[in-house]
Amino acid sequence: xxxxxxxxxxxxxxxxxxxxxxxxLGHEAEFIWHDSKNLGGVDAVIxxxxxxxxxxxxxxxxxxxxxxxxxxxxxxxxxxxxxxxxNGFQVLVECGLLPGALIRNRNLKFICRPVRLRVExxxxxxxxxxxxxxxxxxxxxxxxxxxxxxxxxxxxxxxxDRVAFRYVxxxxxxxxxxxxxxxxxxxxxxxxxxxxRATEPLMxxxxxxxxxxxxxxxxxxxx
Amino acid sequence: MSAIxxxxxxxxxxxxxxYRKIVAILGREPRYTELGIFSVMWSEHCxxxxxxxxxxxxPARGERVVQGxxxxxxxxDIGDGYVAAFKIESHNHPSFIEPFQxxxxxxxxxxxxxxxxxxxxxxxxxxxxxxxxxxxxxGARNRRILQGVVSGIAHYGNCFGVPTxxxxxxxxxxxxxxxxxxxxxxxxxxxxxxxxxxxxxxxxPVIYVGAKTxxxxxxxxxxxxxxxxxxxxxxxxxxxxxxxxxxxxxLEACLEAMRTGAVVGIQDMGAAGxxxxxxxxxxxxxxxxxxxxxxxxxxxxxxxxxxxxxxxSQERMLLVAEKxxxxxxxxxxxxxxxxxxxxxxxxxxxxxxxxxxxxxxxxIPNRELADEAPLYDRPHTRPFRKAPxxxxxxxxxxxxxxxxxxxxxxxxxxxxxxxxxYDYMVRTNTVAGPGGDxxxxxxxxxxTSLAISLDGNxxxxxxxxxxxxxxAVAECCRNLATVGALPVAATNNLNFGNPExxxxxxxxxxxxxxxxxxxxxxxxxxxxxxxxLYNETLGEGIYPTPVLxxxxxxxxxxxxxxxxxxxxxxxxxxGGLGExxxxxxxxxxxxxxxxxxxxxLPPALDMDYEKQVHSAMREIIAAGLAExxxxxxxxGLAVALAxxxxxxxxVGARLSIDSELRPELLLFHEAPSRIxxxxxxxxxxxxxxxxxxxxxxxxxxTAAGQIVVVNRGQSLISYSIAxxxxxxxxxxxxxxxxx
Numbered sequence: 001x002x003x004x005x006x007x008x009x010x011x012x013x014x015x016x017x018x019x020x021x022x023x024x025l026g027h028e029a030e031f032i033w034h035d036s037k038n039l040g041g042v043d044a045v046i047x048x049x050x051x052x053x054x055x056x057x058x059x060x061x062x063x064x065x066x067x068x069x070x071x072x073x074x075x076x077x078x079x080x081x082x083x084x085x086x087n088g089f090q091v092l093v094e095c096g097l098l099p100g101a102l103i104r105n106r107n108l109k110f111i112c113r114p115v116r117l118r119v120e121x122x123x124x125x126x127x128x129x130x131x132x133x134x135x136x137x138x139x140x141x142x143x144x145x146x147x148x149x150x151x152x153x154x155x156x157x158x159x160x161d162r163v164a165f166r167y168v169x170x171x172x173x174x175x176x177x178x179x180x181x182x183x184x185x186x187x188x189x190x191x192x193x194x195x196x197r198a199t200e201p202l203m204x205x206x207x208x209x210x211x212x213x214x215x216x217x218x219x220x221x222x223x
Numbered sequence: 224m225s226a227i228x229x230x231x232x233x234x235x236x237x238x239x240x241x242y243r244k245i246v247a248i249l250g251r252e253p254r255y256t257e258l259g260i261f262s263v264m265w266s267e268h269c270x271x272x273x274x275x276x277x278x279x280x281x282p283a284r285g286e287r288v289v290q291g292x293x294x295x296x297x298x299x300d301i302g303d304g305y306v307a308a309f310k311i312e313s314h315n316h317p318s319f320i321e322p323f324q325x326x327x328x329x330x331x332x333x334x335x336x337x338x339x340x341x342x343x344x345x346x347x348x349x350x351x352x353x354x355x356x357x358x359x360x361x362g363a364r365n366r367r368i369l370q371g372v373v374s375g376i377a378h379y380g381n382c383f384g385v386p387t388x389x390x391x392x393x394x395x396x397x398x399x400x401x402x403x404x405x406x407x408x409x410x411x412x413x414x415x416x417x418x419x420x421x422x423x424x425x426x427x428p429v430i431y432v433g434a435k436t437x438x439x440x441x442x443x444x445x446x447x448x449x450x451x452x453x454x455x456x457x458x459x460x461x462x463x464x465x466x467x468x469x470x471x472x473x474l475e476a477c478l479e480a481m482r483t484g485a486v487v488g489i490q491d492m493g494a495a496g497x498x499x500x501x502x503x504x505x506x507x508x509x510x511x512x513x514x515x516x517x518x519x520x521x522x523x524x525x526x527x528x529x530x531x532x533x534x535x536s537q538e539r540m541l542l543v544a545e546k547x548x549x550x551x552x553x554x555x556x557x558x559x560x561x562x563x564x565x566x567x568x569x570x571x572x573x574x575x576x577x578x579x580x581x582x583x584x585x586x587i588p589n590r591e592l593a594d595e596a597p598l599y600d601r602p603h604t605r606p607f608r609k610a611p612x613x614x615x616x617x618x619x620x621x622x623x624x625x626x627x628x629x630x631x632x633x634x635x636x637x638x639x640x641x642x643x644x645y646d647y648m649v650r651t652n653t654v655a656g657p658g659g660d661x662x663x664x665x666x667x668x669x670x671t672s673l674a675i676s677l678d679g680n681x682x683x684x685x686x687x688x689x690x691x692x693x694x695a696v697a698e699c700c701r702n703l704a705t706v707g708a709l710p711v712a713a714t715n716n717l718n719f720g721n722p723e724x725x726x727x728x729x730x731x732x733x734x735x736x737x738x739x740x741x742x743x744x745x746x747x748x749x750x751x752x753x754x755x756l757y758n759e760t761l762g763e764g765i766y767p768t769p770v771l772x773x774x775x776x777x778x779x780x781x782x783x784x785x786x787x788x789x790x791x792x793x794x795x796x797x798g799g800l801g802e803x804x805x806x807x808x809x810x811x812x813x814x815x816x817x818x819x820x821x822x823x824l825p826p827a828l829d830m831d832y833e834k835q836v837h838s839a840m841r842e843i844i845a846a847g848l849a850e851x852x853x854x855x856x857x858x859g860l861a862v863a864l865a866x867x868x869x870x871x872x873x874v875g876a877r878l879s880i881d882s883e884l885r886p887e888l889l890l891f892h893e894a895p896s897r898i899x900x901x902x903x904x905x906x907x908x909x910x911x912x913x914x915x916x917x918x919x920x921x922x923x924x925t926a927a928g929q930i931v932v933v934n935r936g937q938s939l940i941s942y943s944i945a946x947x948x949x950x951x952x953x954x955x956x957x958x959x960x961x962x
Binding site: 009010012013015016019020049050051053054055056109110111112113139141143196197199201202203 | 374377381382383384466467468469471472559560642643644645646647648649650651654665667779781
């Protein structure tokens with residue numbers, strides 16, 4: 001399976017995602033530059049963490065105008081799996097592929113630490129290989145990761161089983177402890193924690209692998 | 224143009240003798256722009272004119288050293304065809320004036336020093352000094368400076384995408400008016416892809432890349448070479464503003480441009496900006512450089528040659544490309560959306576020739592400007608100290624309460640509040656992050672990891688600069704040994720007061736000599752570093768604070784944790800209980816925190832024994848015998864024991880000791896050469912220790928949930944871990960939330 005890792009100017013977890021897929025998952029990965037108009041036939045897209053375009057104005061706000069995002073939108077509309085991690089999640093929210101917003105952490109500070117999150121649904125191509133209720137330990141590293149949405153959106157997410165992950169101990173003030181959500185079609189996932197930073201024992205946890213493995217399984221079945 | 228008057232010369236902080244030397248070099252009066260150029264290049268910050276003579280005493284060569292002092296960073300061979308480039312640098316003065324931007328641009332500057340050599344930065348550490356957070360007069364300002372500095376470092380490093388993996392943070396009243404912000408960075412490159420800051424090849428184009436030049440930071444280098452007074456706050460415009468996003472683009476673009484093979488030499492524009500980069504590249508290459516300022520990308524209109532040459536705008540680089548291949552370089556920078564403009568050419572006449580609207584505004588020989596700065600053998604007497612030699616009478620009423628006071632003190636409490644604001648794991652190389660003895664980052668391309676430790680102890684150095692510097696080297700190496708690494712090379716940041724005062728100069732000289740001796744002994748040559756003098760405000764100097772950064776090598780593997788892992792294990796004090804008397808106890812954290820005093824001498828160091836402890840420790844780790852290991856330093860045995868117990872498993876220990884020392888000393892003295900470890904195989908540990916000639920008494924057993932110390936049947940300390948840990952974990956945040 002081939003993963004495409006989008007590289008915006010200012011992405012800085014692009015290499016980590018590439019490394020996790022290539023070395024620790026054992027699948028193909030290639031970088032896609034932000035001014036690409038197509039995705040070159042990849043099977044899944046990763047929007048990595050970082051500070052796309054410096055995150056000026058608002059996190060992810062400028063990235064949504066980049067040429068590659070039109071291609072990503074088309075890819076998602078055709079059912080292709082899109083995984084947005086950290087800044088990638090912020091970009092997905094900014095460009096409307098996912099609802100809600102990510103605002104500054106409740107303590108107004110950048111927080112880097114491993115956190116525990118619970119898998120809330122296994123009905124997605126990103127979590128199918130996990131067990132319902134399974135608790136994963138993944139690092140967070142963000143200043144603006146507090147998930148925010150109006151009540152109606154939150155109710156809708158809950159009703160449609162689209163909350164993919166919840167924090168066991170809420171680090172940033174996210175409403176309803178939300179750490180990651182799915183789109184209605186369930187082929188787009190955004191989450192603030194970094195699964196790519198937990199893909200081998202030396203990183204302190206391998207719990208993130210289950211997300212990538214789920215994507216591989218879904219990709220194989222989908223074919 | 225202004226005429227050169229004596230007032231103008233003195234405003235540029237040049238002495239009469241220095242001015243005469245300028246006239247002799249030029250064979251005429253300098254022009255105004257030339258005066259500015261000389262003044263920054265010959266500032267203390269850029270020329271090391273007070274320290275150079277003594278810096279030569281430091282060992283700079285070693286089998287792994289590829290590049291010693293004199294380049295943007297030192298380089299060592301780390302095996303398998305790879306090298307590491309690293310250096311430490313201070314941004315003390317700017318951080319006092321504007322903490323956030325001062326610290327942020329400090330990070331930016333040292334990162335450029337690393338990637339200008341072709342190395343991708345993979346780790347940053349910092350060494351910070353502030354005034355006490357609860358100081359009655361200066362506490363509020365100290366808290367604001369700490370918060371500003373930490374957010375500045377976080378802002379720059381996190382966005383750039385380099386992990387901040389460790390450091391140290393110490394508080395003393397002497398830093399009230401003069402905080403220290405020393406930033407260390409390390410990068411990795413292939414051994415055959417190193418780049419140097421040399422302008423070679425007559426006729427080759429000189430290319431300016433990165434951010435546009437503005438009026439910010441003019442005379443930053445001179446500012447960093449003077450004491451602070453009440454007017455210093457008005458120097459805020461001298462502090463530059465950093466843009467980590469731009470720096471990230473510059474990093475990627477520079478590394479990509481280097482891969483084209485069209486880059487001949489490259490240097491960042493840091494202190495003294497365009498001036499420093501042009502004349503230093505020319506001097507190193509033995510060439511001349513001619514530039515036309517009209518071509519320099521400018522952020523503001525109407526900038527004078529003086530301003531353009533002296534601007535310290537951030538995120539700029541100067542490179543020399545192979546003639547005819549400029550377009551390859553331009554193409555890369557265009558891709559990253561950065562300015563890249565040919566502003567001049569390498570010449571054969573050895574001169575820095577600066578033109579503005581076609582007219583020559585400066586013409587100075589590169590070598591004389593860059594390398595022939597005045598050199599001072601400043602008078603030095605006995606090191607300044609104002610502390611009694613003898614110990615006052617003291618005695619503890621409650622040793623458990625003393626321990627709680629220590630683990631909750633500014634220096635020893637958990638710094639989690641600080642380091643959780645740093646992304647310490649981006650790039651997924653961090654094997655051991657902040658909070659331990661040494662940070663470890665792996666090199667993914669090879670099976671090797673690099674361990675890094677920063678250390679410096681101002682109290683020790685104040686009491687005895689020579690011994691204090693030796694102790695700093697020893698502790699750094701011990702930290703590396705504790706994680707199983709072999710120390711191989713060092714960088715230093717010498718933070719001192721006004722060198723024109725003989726008793727301060729003496730501190731500098733003695734510290735350098737002590738450091739030289741220890742670095743030679745531990746086989747850790749100094750491959751570069753930084754000197755920061757004039758750290759004084761209103762005549763009040765800081766403690767002499769030399770900071771060491773030492774890099775060690777080890778095989779990539781799961782690290783040995785510092786925390787006890789399991790109950791029922793033997794606790795071994797490798798190196799033994801150590802010796803101390805009342806006089807040497809005066810430099811300890813106990814004297815500082817519990818007694819509020821400073822007297823006597825730093826702990827005694829036996830370097831031979833210290834080294835034996837290190838090799839024993841490395842062998843114990845290599846044999847897989849240490850379940851945990853943590854070195855003894857500030858706060859001595861009791862604080863180390865507490866720190867080992869603060870792990871997630873909450874495993875402590877019951878120690879049963881047999882010592883003649885009085886309890887305060889036994890628990891809290893800071894004799895070096897000691898490491899606390901836990902093991903399931905004490906006999907094998909003892910066998911290794913014996914072979915290295917090192918004492919290794921079993922002093923207790925790990926136990927769940929508690930810390931107990933008994934000496935000769937007398938109970939000294941008894942604490943539940945949960946209670947003590949909460950003091951340790953919450954102290955910093957509690958202090959920061961005052962008013």
